[in-house]
Amino acid sequence: MKHDQVPAELLERYAAGDPGINPDELWAVEAHLEGCASCRERLGAAVQRQSPATTALLARVGDRLAAEIAISTTMPRRRRGQVLGRSRWLLPPGLLARLAMTVLLVLAALSLDLVDQQGRGEYPSLVLLFAPVAPLLGVAAVWSRRLDPAYEFVMASPRAGLYLVLRRTLLALMVVIPALAAAGWAVGASPARWLLPCLAFTAGALALGEVVGLSRAAIGLAAAWVIGVVGPSMLTATSPVLLAPGALPAWAALTAVVAIVLALRRDTYTGLRSGH
Amino acid sequence: MGAASEEWLVRRVADGDTVAFEELYRRTSPWLAVRLRRRCADDELVAEVLQETYLTVWRAAAAFAGTAIGGSAVGWLWTIAARRLVDAYRRRTREANLPPTVFGPEIVPAAEDEALRDTVGDEMGAALRRLAPELRQVLQAMVLDGLTVRETAVLLGLPEGTVKTRARRARIALREALS
Numbered sequence: 001m002k003h004d005q006v007p008a009e010l011l012e013r014y015a016a017g018d019p020g021i022n023p024d025e026l027w028a029v030e031a032h033l034e035g036c037a038s039c040r041e042r043l044g045a046a047v048q049r050q051s052p053a054t055t056a057l058l059a060r061v062g063d064r065l066a067a068e069i070a071i072s073t074t075m076p077r078r079r080r081g082q083v084l085g086r087s088r089w090l091l092p093p094g095l096l097a098r099l100a101m102t103v104l105l106v107l108a109a110l111s112l113d114l115v116d117q118q119g120r121g122e123y124p125s126l127v128l129l130f131a132p133v134a135p136l137l138g139v140a141a142v143w144s145r146r147l148d149p150a151y152e153f154v155m156a157s158p159r160a161g162l163y164l165v166l167r168r169t170l171l172a173l174m175v176v177i178p179a180l181a182a183a184g185w186a187v188g189a190s191p192a193r194w195l196l197p198c199l200a201f202t203a204g205a206l207a208l209g210e211v212v213g214l215s216r217a218a219i220g221l222a223a224a225w226v227i228g229v230v231g232p233s234m235l236t237a238t239s240p241v242l243l244a245p246g247a248l249p250a251w252a253a254l255t256a257v258v259a260i261v262l263a264l265r266r267d268t269y270t271g272l273r274s275g276h
Numbered sequence: 277m278g279a280a281s282e283e284w285l286v287r288r289v290a291d292g293d294t295v296a297f298e299e300l301y302r303r304t305s306p307w308l309a310v311r312l313r314r315r316c317a318d319d320e321l322v323a324e325v326l327q328e329t330y331l332t333v334w335r336a337a338a339a340f341a342g343t344a345i346g347g348s349a350v351g352w353l354w355t356i357a358a359r360r361l362v363d364a365y366r367r368r369t370r371e372a373n374l375p376p377t378v379f380g381p382e383i384v385p386a387a388e389d390e391a392l393r394d395t396v397g398d399e400m401g402a403a404l405r406r407l408a409p410e411l412r413q414v415l416q417a418m419v420l421d422g423l424t425v426r427e428t429a430v431l432l433g434l435p436e437g438t439v440k441t442r443a444r445r446a447r448i449a450l451r452e453a454l455s
Contacts, residue, residue, distance in 0.1 A: 015310055023412055024401030027420055033307055034350055037282065044306040054309050057319055061309075061326045062301060068327075069294060069334055 006032055006039050015046035015054075092168065095141045099175045102137045105130065106176075110183040117187065124239040127183045129230045131194035132243075133222040134180055135202045138172035140218035143209070162266040165214075169202060193243055196251040201225070203258040210265050282349040290337035297334060304350060305330070308357055315421075315431070316361060325364050329357040355422065362427040369430070403453030411446040414439055 006014075006029050013021055014029050021029070033039055047054050109126035116123050143165050177198070181191050201221055208217035233240045241247065282304065288296030305326065312322045333340075333353065340352055404412065417428040418439075425443070429436040 015306075017310070017313060022401070022405055023407070023416075024404040027404065027416070028401075030311060030420060033311075034354060035348070037303070037350075040303065040307045040350075043310065044303070047306040047310060051310075053319065054306065054313060057313075057323050057326075058305050058309055061305070061323050061330070064327055065301065065330050065334075066298075068331060069297065 005036070005042070008042075011039070011043055012046050012050055015043055016050035017054075092141060092143075095138060095168065095172065098141045099138045099172060102134055102176055103179045105137075106134060106179045106183050110186060113187040122237050124233050124237070125184075125187050125189045127180065127187050128189035128194055128243060129233060129240070131180050131184065131189070132197035132201050133225045135169075135172055135176045135198060136205055136218040136222045138176060139169055139202055139205050140215045142168040142172065143214045162262070165206060169206065173202065192248075193245065196248055196255060197243065200251050200255040200258060203255055203262055207258050207262040207265070210262070283347075286333070286337050286340050286349045286352075289334060290340070297330075300333070301330060304353055307350075308353060311354070312357060312361060321361075321364055321368070325357060325360045328360045328364075329353065332356050332360070358421050358423060359427070362423065362430050365430050365433075369433070399454055400450075403450050406453065407446060407449055411442050411449065414442040415446045418443060 010021070010025060010029060014026070033043060047058075106127065109130050113125050113127055116126075177191075177195070180194065180198070183189075184191060184194065205214065205218045205221050208221065209215075211217070212220070229240050229242055280299075282300065285296045285300040285303075289300060308329065309322065309326060312325060313319070316322050316325075333356065340347075340349065407415070413432055414428060417423045417431055418425070423431065425436055425439050428434075429439045432439065434442075
């Protein structure tokens with residue numbers, strides 16, 4: 001039946017809801033109809049002949065839809081056009097709030113740094129210390145079943161997977177990095193010192209997220225950094241070795257390795273079953 | 277709008293074109309309604325699922341239209357409808373606390389089908405016909421309708437373990453029939 005049409009008699013029985021069609025024929029009809037517009041058109045005519053119940057149901061639903069759509073076209077959401085419609089897919093709910101929170105945290109770090117510089121200036125810059133993990137708060141919300149009511153739906157869209165994850169991550173970085181750059185400029189923490197670690201952590205969270213779920217990966221990495229590096233640096237009031245200029249080649253290598261892992265395992269995001 | 281593809285119609289719908297939406301509904305809704313009615317005996321539920329499906333299409337057409345990959349708009353419609361059907365069953369089961377009644381009385385392969393088997397020479401078809409109805413249901417939901425084990429379990433009102441067992445048994449039965 002692949003290249004032919006469904007036989008008329010079979011189509012009529014299918015439209016009528018005849019339960020006696022052999023399963024193999026039934027399957028073939030259904031599989032064929034999904035790919036053949038002309039047979040679907042013929043089925044429409046067969047339904048009108050064979051099944052008054054279906055015809056009535058279709059008319060009823062059609063009326064209800066017309067009413068619903070008349071309301072939603074007048075909504076400003078649609079008038080603002082496609083750009084917004086598309087950005088809905090770039091922006092999972094919760095991401096903007098988290099990005100705003102991140103910017104606030106950067107500002108808080110900045111003000112503490114400024115206070116410290118006014119005083120004795122003995123502590124390493126908090127902006128610099130937090131910069132590597134700053135995007136993680138947003139990244140955690142990039143691909144989340146819990147935060148996104150449309151998650152299942154996004155999953156079903158052909159754009160789902162790493163592509164969408166990366167687009168959303170890019171968006172998060174476009175907010176966080178300028179904020180960090182501005183704050184860093186104010187306290188003399190050059191982007192050269194934190195940009196690579198920042199990218200390494202972001203890519204690391206995405207790669208690790210393929211294994212344990214994105215939220216868990218982001219939280220884990222951020223916690224490890226705070227406990228392992230930020231805490232000791234503040235306690236000993238020394239700038240961490242990991243953010244010294246000498247560590248940059250290592251960060252670059254790490255970013256490259258993580259990016260390769262991420263690319264190799266990209267299919268995981270398409271079928272990500274993570275409940276987080 | 278005669279020869280336009282469904283994919284093109286969805287792209288027009290994404291721009292808020294109600295005429296394209298009506299045309300898409302006219303073309304695809306009989307197919308979707310018949311397919312859903314063959315999976316759910318309750319017409320009210322079918323109407324509900326149909327309505328939700330097309331509303332989703334209306335609201336989210338941009339998501340489909342925005343794709344660079346393309347893909348089949350009709351397949352996309354079915355994916356949405358199947359998920360909505362499972363959701364509706366889930367709701368109903370929760371409310372009524374009863375396993376839903378799905379699928380009409382299953383037919384048993386008739387004797388002439390058995391006899392026909394050799395002449396038809398379609399081994400796969402014959403194997404499907406001989407498959408026990410409860411195994412076929414599971415296979416249909418998972419293979420033809422593209423549902424997951426969990427969704428199949430909801431739709432058929434079975435525990436997930438039973439769905440897995442039946443899927444395995446169906447696979448073994450088909451393999452034996454084909455070898």
